[in-house]
Amino acid sequence: QVQLQESGPGLVKPSETLSLTCTVSGSSVNGGYYWGWIRQPPGKGLEWIASLYHSGTTYYNSALKSRVNISLDTSKNEFSLELKSVTAADTAVYFCARVDIVAAGFPFDSWGQGTLVTVSS
Amino acid sequence: ELVMTQSPGTLSVSPGERATLSCRASKSVSNNLAWYQQKPGQAPRLLIYGASTRATGVPARFSGSGSGTEFTLTISSLQSEDFAFYYCQQYENWPPSWTFGHGTKVEMK
Numbered sequence: 017q018v019q020l021q022e023s024g025p026g027l028v029k030p031s032e033t034l035s036l037t038c039t040v041s042g043s044s045v046n047g048g049y050y051w052g053w054i055r056q057p058p059g060k061g062l063e064w065i066a067s068l069y070h071s072g073t074t075y076y077n078s079a080l081k082s083r084v085n086i087s088l089d090t091s092k093n094e095f096s097l098e099l100k101s102v103t104a105a106d107t108a109v110y111f112c113a114r115v116d117i118v119a120a121g122f123p124f125d126s127w128g129q130g131t132l133v134t135v136s137s
Numbered sequence: 138e139l140v141m142t143q144s145p146g147t148l149s150v151s152p153g154e155r156a157t158l159s160c161r162a163s164k165s166v167s168n169n170l171a172w173y174q175q176k177p178g179q180a181p182r183l184l185i186y187g188a189s190t191r192a193t194g195v196p197a198r199f200s201g202s203g204s205g206t207e208f209t210l211t212i213s214s215l216q217s218e219d220f221a222f223y224y225c226q227q228y229e230n231w232p233p234s235w236t237f238g239h240g241t242k243v244e245m246k
Contacts, residue, residue: 052235062173062181062224064235075233078138111180120187121169122228122235127180 018043020112020128028106028135034099038112038128039092046070046090050115052124053086053097055108063108067115068095102135109133139163141225141238149246156212158241160225165205169228172201172210175240176221184223185210212243220245 024036038051045051052067066086068074076084085098099106109132113124140163150156160170168188173181183192185201188208198213212219225238 050233054235054237061239062175062226062237064226064237067233067235077234113180116186120190121171122233123171123183123186123192123226124173124181124235125183125186125192127182130180 018114018126020114020126022110022112022128022131024131024133026132026134028102028133029137030103030135031101034097034102034106034110034133034135036097036110036112036131036133037094038096039094040114041093043114043126044090045088045093045095048117050117050122051088051095052113052115054111054113054124055106056111056130057105057108065097065099065110104135107133107135139166139227139229139234139236141227141236143223143225143238143241145241146239147242147244149244150215151246152217153214154246156215156219156243158210158212158223158243160203160208160210160238162206162208162227166227166229168204169230170201170203170208171226171228172199173224173226174219174221175224181224215243217245219243 053065066076083100109130111130112128114126116125170188172185175181189201
């Protein structure tokens with residue numbers, strides 16, 4: 017059974033870079049899946065941030081594209097998120113998830129528990 | 138830009154009753170539509186994909202229908218554990234992107 021676990025600082029200063037890592041167990045990040053990041057501001061809904069394929073091809077939410085970078089580390093079986101120039105509006109719970117590319121509509125079938133990142137000085 | 142609109146924002150239902158949640162896309166998404174359940178402090182859980190296929194382990198009281206721009210999630214007989222937030226999510230093939238609706242809260246009446 018696949019498990020995903022987010023890790024990274026819980027507090028980031030405004031204008032700095034938010035960096036998170038998702039460690040995957042029970043599935044290979046090189047195993048033919050998409051992997052993604054989704055966030056949820058406190059009390060609000062879900063927002064897709066970015067996804068990447070096992071080949072390393074990346075796809076970004078157009079609203080965040082200029083500030084986001086995601087990458088894969090197959091040696092550690094993990095993938096990462098960087099979000100630059102953060103503001104208070106980037107305060108959210110950040111989830112990593114796996115995309116089931118066999119299922120119609122490419123749903124997120126497995127999720128990490130989420131990690132709260134607060135942007136504050 | 139594709140927009141997903143969910144209605145109602147809040148649905149008040151008594152246990153044992155039927156709940157019907159709607160999701161509308163601003164343009165056709167074929168059957169590339171998923172539904173998720175989220176309880177406070179938890180990650181979302183995939184319920185339905187491909188508009189109408191239940192994910193593994195999802196009870197039969199959950200059903201999805203629709204295609205194109207209009208979709209429905211029905212909970213045939215609400216159980217206490219079903220009171221939660223529900224989100225629809227669409228997938229666009231190219232370039233690949235995923236968009237969530239703003240959610241419907243199902244609360245106890």
